[in-house]
Amino acid sequence: MTHAQIADLPSAPSTTSIKNLPINLFAAVMGISGLVLALRQASHQFGLSPMAAESTGVVAVVVFVILSLSYIIKAMRFPAVVRGEFTHPIAGNFFGTVTIAILLISSVVAPVSTLAAEVIWTIGALAALALAFIIVSRLLQGKIDATHALPVWLIPSVGTLDIPVTGGHMSMAWAHELNLFSMAVGMVLALVFFTMITSRLIHQEKIAPPMLPSMMILMAPFPVGFLAYTHFTQHVDQFAGLLFYFGLFLFIVISVKLFKSRVPFIPGWWAISFPLAALVNAALEYATYAQTWPITLLAGALLVFLSIVIIVLAVKTLQILANGKLLSA
Incomplete structure (x- = not known):
């Protein structure tokens, strides 16, 4: 969660603290994990070494564990802050x-472990x-500011779509x-x-510049819907x-703007990483179904682009972590 996105939350003194750990940083796990799944597909379709996927998978797990432990510490030390984030109509x-x-x-x-995968998937x-239920219940209370209808509203619904994507x-x-x-x-x-x-x-008026990256989430339901549908039905068709x-x-339209x-x-x-990762995985699956070289070329190009995006985002995140800006108020 960026500071611009929670501008109407109570302000705090300018300090570097785990209190300021942004919840939306978990999108990094989503993007990296999506890259892992895409690399696994690419190892079958393009002969890519399986080591690329598995080494990236280790990174995804490590990042997830670090972020989870860090946010648990934040919740224990600053429960009011976490509560404020959770109840915020956007954040x-x-x-x-x-x-x-x-x-x-x-x-x-x-x-690595089917049992671990089943347990983790069930929890997720x-x-x-539960989150989808909470969010929809809030909205049905009425008197919601129309300007709060932003692409981030799609995240909980995409989360429910990811259940069949990962559990098919x-x-x-x-x-x-x-x-189902x-x-x-x-x-x-x-x-x-x-x-x-x-x-x-x-x-309505344009969204604030710091929230422009979240525009890519507008594209997410369609490739994620593709993956949910194909993983559930176990086949690709024209729908x-x-x-x-x-x-x-939508990816092309939003990319030009973004x-x-x-x-x-x-x-x-x-926020741009996980919709892009979903699109890449969908493109790789669709390329297998379509069996035409333009789609195969497109899938490969998107995979390269996703890999570059993940590397750039990771480097820039480590830079602001090193200079203290990541955890500064």
Whole structure:
């Protein structure tokens, strides 16, 4: 969560403290984990060494553990701050990055331990559904400021879509129905919120520059929906292709707007990584189905772009961590 995104939260003295650890930094786990899954696909399609995926998987797990422990410490030491973030109409949605990170980590560790993957996935699935319930319940209380309808509203619904994305192969007898329930909730919520957010972006004032990176989240429901649908049904068809192509269209539209902006690096830039990772994974799966060289070339190019984006974001994050800006108020 960036400072601009929580401008109306109570202000604090300018200090460097774990109190200022941004919850949206869990998007880094999402982006890196998404890269792991894409590299695994690429090892089959392009002959890429499996070591690239597995070494990146270790990084994803390490980052997840460090962030989780750090945020637990923050919650224990500054519960009021965490409570304020969670109840905030905009910032509260970023807690969805935690649930999605848990779900994706379950897929990252699956080749090492099926049991661990099932346990982690179950925790992530229940947490994602609980968060979706809380967020929707808040909105149905009424009198919500229309200007709060921002792309970050999509994160909890994308979280429920990620349940079948990561759990399509789960062997538990009850997993099939939970995946179907989650996909139903995620798809309808994503459609409703996408419509509300698009209307707000068209009819209301422009969003603040520090929040521009979150615009990429607007694209996320479509490639994630593609992955949820194909992993649940275990096949790719033309409906899946429609989801993929519209996600690709939005990616192009938003990229032109976003990458010509002059927004300095902030943790919120990680918001571009996980929608892009979802698009790359969808492109790789669709390329296998389409069997045409332009789509295969596109999937490979997107994978290279994602890899570069993750490296750049990681380097810049380590830089602001080293100079104390990451944890400064």
